[in-house]
Amino acid sequence: MTNSNMPLFPEMKMDKEADNMKSICSTLGVQVNTPGWPDAFGEKLHQYILSKNIPSIRTLSLFSGAGGLDIGFHDLGFEIVSSVEIENKFCETLELNSGKGKYFPCSKVNCIDIRQFTGDGLENIDWIIGGPPCQTFSAAGRRASGVLGTSDARGVLFLEYVRLLKKLKPKGFLFENVYGIIGAQNGKPWEEIVKAFKDAGYILFYRVLDAADYGVPQHRERLIIIGIQKGTFLFPRPTNGPDSMDEMPFYNAGTAVKGVSLTEDESKTGINGRYGHLLNEIPPGLNYSFFTKEMGHPRPIFAWRSKFSDFLYKADPNAPVRTIKASGGQYTGPLSWENRYFSYQEYKRLQTFPDTYNISGTKQIAVKQIGNSVPPQLARMLALAIRIQIFNTKFPFKLATIPENFHLSFRRKKRELTKQYREKAQIALANERKNASSCIHKKESFYLSIGERFEYIRTEENGDYKVNVRWTNEHLDIKICPSIAPESPKFIHINIRPRTSWSLPISNIQLSALRTEDWHAITAAWKVLEQELMLNSLKADLTQLNGYYQSTSQIECQLITNVQNDANILSPILNGECTQRNIKTEDLAFIWNISKNDVLAKAIMLKKLGYEVRNIHTNPLMNEDEWLIPYKFPTLVPQSVQLYKKLQQQ
Secondary structure (H helix, E strand, O other): OOOOOOOOOOOOOOOOOOEOHHHHHHHHOOOOOOOOHHHHHHHHHHHHHHHOOOOOEEEEEEOOOOOHHHHHHHHOOEEEEEEEOOOHHHHHHHHHOEOOOOOEOOOEEEOOOHHHOOOOOOOOOOEEEEOOOOHHHOHHHHHOOOOOHHHOHHHHOHHHHHHHHHHHOOOEEEEEEEHHHOOHHHHHHHHHHHHHHHHOOOEEEEEEEEHHHHOOOEOOEEEEEEEEOOOOOOOEOOOOOOOOOOOOOOOOHHHHHOOOOOOOOOOOOOOOOOOHHHHHHOOOOOOHHHHOHHHOOOOOOOOOOOOOOOEOOEOOOOOOEOOOOOOOOOOEOOEEOOOEOOOHHHHHHHOOOOOOOOOOOOHHHHHHHHHOOOOHHHHHHHHHHHHHHOOOOOOOOOEOEOOOOOOOOHHHHHHOHHHHHHHHHHHHOOOOHHHOOOOOOEEEEEEEEEOOOOOEEEEOOOOOEEEEEEEOOOEEEEEEEEOOOOOOOOEEEEEEEEOOOOOOOOOEEEEEEEOOOOOHHHHHHHHHHHHHHHHOOOOOOHHHHHOOOOOOOOEEEEEEEOOOOOHHHHHHHHOOOOOOOOEEHHHHHHHHOOOHHHHHHHHHHHHHOOOOOEOOOOOOOOOOOEEEOOOOOOOOOOOOHHHHOOOOOO
16 A cells, blocks of 8 residues: 655656657557547557457456446456446446447446346456445535445445455456545545455555546546555556656647537537526636636626536636536536537547447436546556556556655646636636626516425516515615505515625615515515526625625625514524524524424425525434524525425435
8 A cells, every 4th residue: 555654745756768658659659649549549559469469357347337447448458258337328338339349349238236246157357447436425425514425325335346356356456436535534434445455355556646647638536446466556657747757738628629520509609597608708717716706706796616616617628627527517517618518529538438439328318427437548547557567468668657655746736726717817807897887776676476496487467476676876675575465564674784895886785575474575585686686797696695605604684573473583594693504403492492393393494485404314414413504595496406305204
């Protein structure tokens, strides 16, 4: 295992006998860093193995996905004799590429749960490759209130990997996963994984690698574990970037997709939806954060770190793209620098899947398969290093390796990117500041209904509420009352002002619900405010006005009302006393001045008002006696994941 007491950034000693990537490719007859060059690189390596009659290595592929690892290892003569995958569409892809004359001529595709795969009948397996599902250790998991890790069923599938290692006893294996697995749950799952592999009889060598360092036009950090029964192993030295022998430039996205034919629909520019028009203004290489105060935007409609980094992320043609996600929404990048979605064939190039490799399903399903895969070019370089060091295969070149005590620089370089992004944003914003609007003057009335899933339905007549909006130089007043309601002295006022300062051209906001005791009217008023902020290009939604809940709230809210019913519940939410933190049932009951037994009923009531409320049933990592109300205002919309989660077992 690699030494943890290594110096932080020692200089990598130059291996004078090793060949750089240009030299290796020249030997093979491949022109490096040209469109589709990884395909040619893989083909030439495979031809060399065949031409020299080098024995194949019988390989079992687990958690095979769409076959990204399998492609790279196949090119180095690892014969995939059997693959195991549970997803039907992924299995269809493997079947499409299996059989005589295809990538996997001798492979049997087992479309089953690995827990039902016995391995019976497999003889003389030399090597095993694969990486169990990683969602429980992913960045998305960490953001959603921690990671489930090995407390989730998917997090213990590595034990099935270990079971097959013990049964088949291959010479070694390659295990791939997200790098977050090392630090998840204070490192306890990582300790379990290491111990399990060691107990199976393997010496481990591991590193976190960035695929862009190995000729992939995509930054993709992954943990790679190599386990062998005896001997040592050094990982291949980066072929591209600052840690490569000759500092060869990264394989950039623009070159990678050059020459891909697009259909008329694929070439259409423009992204639809609420935020689609913003893409046109974002400089290549940046994302939604271009529209934040921290980037210097004069109209910061987004709060800093309020979205995932791939939200409205526009790729830079002169650099590798950021990690391609397996699934995402309408605005999930990478999006093309031509202000459109990448095509399916372009996604394949960005992940270094061969042009001739078939992937089943619609574009959405195919992109999911691509995003779940290990880039074949990264797999090739790892397979090449394994061939040379563990199976003693001779090649007409010498592959450079990483000394055990050397730290790759990609993580340090990554920390420097924010400064570069800010500089790029400043250039793009030079004219924007001159044209920034200083105030808004308007007054209007309309009718509004809020749907069962909190849809915003505006009409000129016959809505559930009558709405009056009035902007002045200093204030925004939103008054709302039921369309059909008797005269009543009842009122609910919410005053909103910045905690210190905000980017709005006014000093305060007042929401008023008149002639009603129904708090749904205030929910409607919040929705009107959100629409006003959006329509005037001031904020993308209410969350951007407040800031992401894990940061300090940027607004202060005060409730003034003569409505007694549930005011004791809403007032502490509005003033922030019981929001943005995990709070015990007993403490929440005390703040609300109710019994502990009534907390669940009030939490359900809040969800009916559009408030996001979490507990152990919506977010399994929370403690059983805890609650979380992230925001002072209702945020649920039809697209909200939390909308459909229940606060109690059904």
